[in-house]
Amino acid sequence: MSETRIRVGGAEPYDVVVGTGVLGELPELVGERVRTVAVVHAEGLPEIARPVCGVLEKAGYTVHPLPVPDGEAAKEAGVLAGLWSSFAALGMTRSDAVVGVGGGATTDLAGFAAASFLRGVRAVLVPTTLLGMVDAAVGGKTGINIPEGKNLVGAFHPPGGVLCDLATLVTMPREDYVSGLAEIIKAGFIADPRILELVEEDPAGAASPDGPHTRELVERAIQVKADVVASDLKESGLREILNYGHTLAHAIEKAEQYRFRHGHAVAVGMVYAAELSRLAGRLPADVVERHRAVLASVGLPVSYGADAWPELRATMTIDKKSRGATLRFVVLDGVAKPGRLEGPDEELLAAAYREVGR
Structure with a gap:
């Protein structure tokens, strides 16, 4: 081909x-x-x-x-x-x-x-x-x-x-390959639901570079990013949706001194963002559970240490999406319906993490 x-x-x-x-x-x-x-x-x-x-x-x-x-x-x-x-x-x-x-x-x-x-x-x-x-x-x-x-x-x-x-x-080592799947799955949740369907139809195939849909998954994920960055190179608006799950993910990576795989951190971060969306009244519970099911099906983590929240919360203050002292999160109002949540209440942030902390 x-x-x-x-x-x-x-x-x-x-x-x-x-x-x-x-x-x-x-x-x-x-x-x-x-x-x-x-x-x-x-x-x-x-x-x-x-x-x-x-x-x-x-x-x-x-x-x-x-x-x-x-x-x-x-x-x-x-x-x-x-x-x-x-x-x-x-x-x-x-x-x-x-x-x-x-x-x-x-x-x-x-x-x-x-x-x-x-x-x-x-x-x-x-x-x-x-x-x-x-x-x-x-x-x-x-x-x-x-x-x-x-x-x-x-x-x-x-x-x-x-x-x-x-x-x-x-x-590629299997764990590194699977880590990369997190960004592909992210593209599915924010813009291209067909990606999620391909993973759900054959999780084992999705988790292997020899899988029947590898090329299509790669091309679909690249197309999502290409469409977004073409209209917003410098992350002044639309491009922020590509950071779905990344606010918590970057905090986890820093806490782990960057020894934690990026995709693994993004997977946890997406579940957190989905829970935040649900608790804010913006996302149905079944879509949150779909996050967990799709990510877990290919071997990605969906939880992180329960006692890590204070350190992670402090780190999230230094985030590129923040404006002044206001935290801004990319959230979902549905599959392929990304939005933003600005300055959420501290209890809401902590409550969402309680759903992720294990």
């Missing part, structure tokens, strides 16, 4: 290429004007970085692989500064490019390095994880973490293109 091209519109449109064995499409995304390419890749992925570099070298680019730490350890100021120095040493100019290869943490870092070096050079992203393909690499949000919170420093910098080669998913 040939590749699928999903167009992400807006002021700086680009394509997300999806398929199996589509690495040969990469030079087209990098572009003809580019001469030097810095390939920023997770150091644990040399077997994927090598063919990326090979394809680019064959196309005539001067290629420099730059390994960075695996996972969230890459998203630190010191690693970012090291990339800036490497780019400068390579003599990179604004007509050159950065290619980010790896999971969401690597593409977040590579994108921010490209956004900030020389006030912006071209970035092309090659996500190698399910989470990276359906979420982190699409939409132009880049950033790093600081001790006070996740993704608090970054920039909006749309890539020149995104290449999702589904062949890379086969080598």
Whole structure:
């Protein structure tokens, strides 16, 4: 089957290429004007970085692989500064490019390095994880973490293109693959109910990269994100719906010092947001239970420590959706009917967490 091209519109449109064995499409995304390419890749992925570099070298680019730490350890100021120095040493100019290869943490870092070096050079992203393909690499949000919170420093910098080669998913550890499903399921709850139906029809298949609906699930989730970010790049309104479940999720990740998988945290966060929606009188109880059933069916968690609420509540105050001292949550008024809840009562927040805490 040939590749699928999903167009992400807006002021700086680009394509997300999806398929199996589509690495040969990469030079087209990098572009003809580019001469030097810095390939920023997770150091644990040399077997994927090598063919990326090979394809680019064959196309005539001067290629420099730059390994960075695996996972969230890459998203630190010191690693970012090291990339800036490497780019400068390579003599990179604004007509050159950065290619980010790896999971969401690597593409977040590579994108921010490209956004900030020389006030912006071209970035092309090659996500190698399910989470990276359906979420982190699409939409132009880049950033790093600081001790006070996740993704608090970054920039909006749309890539020149995104290449999702589904062949890379086969080598993923099962728990990491399942973690990425949380963002796909999120897309189902906020915009595309067919995603939920596909998971419910075959949970075991959904939890495997070899499943019969893997490509459709990936493409549907990317399409949801593409539709949203095309109309709201800088998260001034509609794009906030993509953060469904993320306010609590980011607090959990910080409490766990980023050792807790992002998708697992988002799964718990979605159940919390659903309970908050129900207690606010906006969402039927059966939809809340559908959250638990769908997420649990693929092996995602639906609860978190009962005694963790005070720490999590304090962390949620530092959230990108907050305005001043007012907490803002993405909630649901029904499946594919996202809304917002501003400044909820503290008892409502605590009551919703009691439904999640175990």
